[in-house]
Amino acid sequence: MNKIDFQNMLLQLVEPVKCHYSKGKAELDLGAVSAGYGSRIGRMEGFSRILWGMVPYWAGGGEDKTLLPTYIEGITNGTNPDHEEYWGDLGDKDQRMVEMAALSYGILMIPELLWEPLSENAKNNFANWLNQINDHTQAENNWQYFLVLVNMALKSVGKKWNKARVDKAMEKYESFYIGNGWYGDGLRPQKDYYVSFAIHYYCMLYAKVMKKEDTKRCELFCERAKTFYQSFIYWFDKEGKALPFGRSLTYRFAQAAFFSMYALAEVDNSTLPITKGMISRHLAYWMKQPMFDNGGILTVGYTYPNSNMAEGYNGAGSPYWALKTFAFLALEDSHPFWSVEEAPFPLLDNVKTIKECDMVICHTENEVVALTSGQYPVMNHTHGAEKYAKFAYSSLFGFSVPRSYYYIEEAAPDSMLAFYVNEMYYVRRKCDSFLVDNNKIVSTWTPVQGITVETTLEPIENGHRRIHKVISSVECEALECGFSYPNNMVDVDIYKGDSVSLVKDKNGESKVESCGGEGMVIKCVPQVNLIFPNTYLPAVKHHISLGETIINSTITTHFTTKPIYIGKSHCYKVEEINYNGE
Numbered sequence: 001m002n003k004i005d006f007q008n009m010l011l012q013l014v015e016p017v018k019c020h021y022s023k024g025k026a027e028l029d030l031g032a033v034s035a036g037y038g039s040r041i042g043r044m045e046g047f048s049r050i051l052w053g054m055v056p057y058w059a060g061g062g063e064d065k066t067l068l069p070t071y072i073e074g075i076t077n078g079t080n081p082d083h084e085e086y087w088g089d090l091g092d093k094d095q096r097m098v099e100m101a102a103l104s105y106g107i108l109m110i111p112e113l114l115w116e117p118l119s120e121n122a123k124n125n126f127a128n129w130l131n132q133i134n135d136h137t138q139a140e141n142n143w144q145y146f147l148v149l150v151n152m153a154l155k156s157v158g159k160k161w162n163k164a165r166v167d168k169a170m171e172k173y174e175s176f177y178i179g180n181g182w183y184g185d186g187l188r189p190q191k192d193y194y195v196s197f198a199i200h201y202y203c204m205l206y207a208k209v210m211k212k213e214d215t216k217r218c219e220l221f222c223e224r225a226k227t228f229y230q231s232f233i234y235w236f237d238k239e240g241k242a243l244p245f246g247r248s249l250t251y252r253f254a255q256a257a258f259f260s261m262y263a264l265a266e267v268d269n270s271t272l273p274i275t276k277g278m279i280s281r282h283l284a285y286w287m288k289q290p291m292f293d294n295g296g297i298l299t300v301g302y303t304y305p306n307s308n309m310a311e312g313y314n315g316a317g318s319p320y321w322a323l324k325t326f327a328f329l330a331l332e333d334s335h336p337f338w339s340v341e342e343a344p345f346p347l348l349d350n351v352k353t354i355k356e357c358d359m360v361i362c363h364t365e366n367e368v369v370a371l372t373s374g375q376y377p378v379m380n381h382t383h384g385a386e387k388y389a390k391f392a393y394s395s396l397f398g399f400s401v402p403r404s405y406y407y408i409e410e411a412a413p414d415s416m417l418a419f420y421v422n423e424m425y426y427v428r429r430k431c432d433s434f435l436v437d438n439n440k441i442v443s444t445w446t447p448v449q450g451i452t453v454e455t456t457l458e459p460i461e462n463g464h465r466r467i468h469k470v471i472s473s474v475e476c477e478a479l480e481c482g483f484s485y486p487n488n489m490v491d492v493d494i495y496k497g498d499s500v501s502l503v504k505d506k507n508g509e510s511k512v513e514s515c516g517g518e519g520m521v522i523k524c525v526p527q528v529n530l531i532f533p534n535t536y537l538p539a540v541k542h543h544i545s546l547g548e549t550i551i552n553s554t555i556t557t558h559f560t561t562k563p564i565y566i567g568k569s570h571c572y573k574v575e576e577i578n579y580n581g582e
Contacts, residue, residue, distance in 0.1 A: 001280055003338050005328070007062055009283065011052050016296030017050060017320075018067065025070045026078030028317055030297050033307065035315035037095040044087050046317025047074055048099035051106050053323030056264070056330035059109045068113060075114070076122040077104070079129040090132040093139050095313070097146045100130055101202075104153035109330060110210050127159040134162040137528035139174075142187055142198035143187030144169040146550075149202060149250040152209065173199070181228030182356035190375040190388055192246030196232055196258035197324055200225050204265040204325075222267045225258075229271070231354050232258060233278070234361045237368040238345040240281025241395040244530050245370060247311055247381045247390060249321050250300050252291060252435050256282040257324040262336055264327045272336060273343035279328065280342050291319075298322065302398070302530035309401045309530055311382050319363055350457050351397040351439050362459045366559070367396040371457045371464055373434040373441050385429040390415040391457055392464060397483040397510065397557065398531030400524065411527040414537050417455070417551070419447050419544070422476045428453075429581050450474040451544075463511075463556030470549040478542045482512040482555045484524065484535035492536065494521045501538035508559025514540035515552050 003503070012096050020029050035042055043551040046209040054067060072159035077083040090096055106114040118126060135149045147169045151452070178181045185194040204225055235243045235255075242255040255498075259278045289303040298319040299305035304410035352361050358373035374389040381387065383401040392415045393399055400412035405424045405543030416427040426447035434443035440456040450473040458465045470478070485492075487504040501519035502511045512519070529535045542551055 001341075003060070003331075003333065006223060006283075006326070006329060007057060009287065010323070010329065011056055011064055012251075013323070014050060014053060014067070016292075017046075018070075019296075020294065021047070021070055021074070021185060022085060024077040024083060024085035026083075026087065029072075030316040031293075032212055032325075033300055033314070033316040035095075035318065036312040039315075041088075041095050042315035042317060044078065044096060045099050046320065047078070048102045049317055049320035051102040051322065051566050052170075052321065053326045053329075055102070055106045055109050055114075056327045058113055059330035061333060062329065071106075073118050076118060079122070079125040081125070085549065087129065090136050092137040093143070094136065097133055097136075097138060097143060097150075098517075100133060101146045101149050102342065104130065104149040104568075105205070107153035108156055108205075111157060118563070125160075126516045127154055127157070130154060131160055133194055134165050136205055139186070140172065141188065142194050142202070144172050145199070145202040145206075146324065148206065152206070156209075170197055172204075177224070178356050180356050181224050181231065183227070188235075190246065192388075193248060193251070193255060194246075195357075196228075197251070197254045197321075198568035200228055200258055201327075204261045204267060206444070207267070208265040220328050222265065225262060225267050228258075229262065229268075231352070231356070233274075233346065234348060234352055234354065235362070235368065235370075236278060236282070236345070237366060237395045238281075239365070239366055240278070240283075241284040241368075241394050242531040243368060243370055243395050244302065244398045245372075245393045245470050246375075246549070247384075249302050249312075249387075249530065250301065250314050251321040252289075252298075252319065253283055253286040253325050254322045255325075256494065257327065260325045260327040264330055269336065273340045274346055275343060276337060276340060277342040279325065281345070283325065284356070293514075304533055306527050306528055306530065308403065330433075337396070353436060353439050355436050358434070358435065358441075360439050360441055360457070360459060362464070367394060367557070368462070369459075370396045371441055371459065373436050374428050374445060377530060385427055385492040389428045391417075391428075391429070391455070392483070392555070394557075396531075396559070397485065399534045400530070400531050400535065400537075403525055403528060405527055409480070409525050410523070410528070412484070412524040412537060413481050414529070414535075415555075416481055417447075417453065417466075417480055418479045418481060419451060419478070421448050421474055425479075426451075428455075448474075451476075460554060460556075462558055463554060466553045466555065468549075468551040470544055470551065472544050472546060472549065474544070475546060476544045478544050478551070479520075479539045479554045480514045480517065480542065480551060481522075481537055481539040483510045483557055484532065484537050485510040486517075487523065487534040487536050488534040491535070494536065496520055499540060501540055503536040506560070510536075511552045511556045511558075512538045512540050513556075514542065517542040517551070523575075 027043035078087040082423040151161040151166045181200045203221040207221045212217040360371040364368045370393045386401045400414045403410040411425040418425045428445045431443040431445045456467040496519040502572040524535045
């Protein structure tokens with residue numbers, strides 16, 4: 001794909017939103033989906049997030065300026081305290097701080113388009129509104145960089161800024177660094193996409209615009225990004241799919257935003273063919289997914305609309321964070337990025353232990369699987385156990401989140417050992433201890449009072465082995481569950497027997513073998529799996545006696561084609577492919 005192709009892709013994504021701006025242009029109303037910060041801030045969020053794509057488009061010479069007057073008018077009115085669409089005064093840990101980042105991105109990248117055309121009064125209002133961030137506290141995580149970006153933008157246009165606050169934020173960021181290129185999202189146990197599409201993204205943006213003023217720090221950020229690149233690439237497979245793991249998955253193709261900013265910041269031009277291939281394949285995969293509504297608006301969900309998997313901070317405009325992946329559009333036409341051939345997915349180790357993110361990652365032909373230690377988010381995010389603590393995550397089969405814990409069809413505990421106690425299902429949420437080393441993970445955990453489990457995970461050919469040592473003071477049942485398999489309603493074979501459960505069709509299979517148990521196949525309720533709207537879940541049921549029980553299992557998958565649910569994409573025009581690959 002060439003630059004025009006990528007520019008047109010962005011414009012097709014943005015075109016459907018144009019009729020949804022408010023009268024004063026300061027709000028973008030994309031639907032009734034509301035987040036915890038309310039609909040009005042949600043509409044401001046929608047306005048801001050479109051800029052993650054349009055700023056680099058305009059910075060790189062994009063000729064379509066039809067949205068530019070909207071943003072000049074919207075910024076003027078949104079930052080004017082006397083206007084009815086004023087974005088309001090900030091409080092501590094305010095969602096509007098998040099959205100200030102995209103506005104600051106615009107000032108830094110294209111001041112001639114988003115700053116200079118403003119009247120002097122509008123410039124003052126804009127600067128004063130942004131400067132509020134210096135009077136309030138931010139969350140102790142990636143939010144610290146919103147303060148940095150805002151102050152960088154204010155400084156760049158000669159407005160009041162706060163160096164002391166920036167220095168303190170930078171110190172906090174440094175405390176988040178783990179090593180080997182990895183950060184934590186604050187002093188927290190989880191390592192997820194916020195490391196790539198937030199922390200590294202902002203550090204590389206800083207390196208791009210501040211390399212002359214802060215050379216030493218910019219060089220440090222780039223060196224860390226180079227190191228991170230070498231292990232983060234393992235989170236992707238040959239088709240361009242990324243691991244569905246952690247929170248904020250409704251941001252979808254922001255999964256590859258790291259590679260885009262890596263190219264824009266020119267961290268390492270020797271890797272441009274690989275970087276371009278990673279971005280191209282990832283975007284091509286996502287543009288095939290039915291993630292739009294019938295008006296072409298990005299929905300909350302993953303491969304399809306699915307509010308069940310969302311966090312409380314996901315509003316109607318939130319998914320447009322995905323546009324961060326278009327940062328590379330700011331590269332000038334003569335940049336070698338546009339002329340290099342896209343390299344195929346690089347040859348990687350079949351199995352790699354990445355201690356910094358507590359994973360053992362396994363690569364096969366069209367899939368990447370991460371065996372995990374059971375990261376646990378300090379903040380109580382929706383479905384935290386399912387997003388961080390399953391035994392395995394697959395780019396091909398995704399994972400499921402529950403509708404309830406009362407019925408197995410609604411709990412859908414794929415890649416988990418689920419205990420049925422007191423008429424509810426309990427799974428691994430937080431590990432009491434864990435060790436990740438030499439392609440093996442050992443963890444201890446307590447699903448419910450009276451039961452402790454030591455689980456060992458090891459990769460094997462086409463899957464992984466689990467050994468659970470259960471110590472229980474409660475008699476109960478436990479289900480050893482494999483990967484969910486797509487239920488396309490036709491030609492699906494199910495096998496249940498002693499110690500084995502299997503779901504298969506002409507495309508492949510998902511299988512659980514677990515000694516001493518009884519095979520069963522669960523027909524899950526719709527819209528629990530992030531990738532497939534309807535699924536079967538193979539499982540083996542075990543009786544847990546008082547005292548010690550050992551469960552020894554193997555989880556395997558096989559596929560001959562790519563079992564990816566692809567429906568009609570209402571926005572981006574691609575060749576439609578159905579599930580059977582016909």
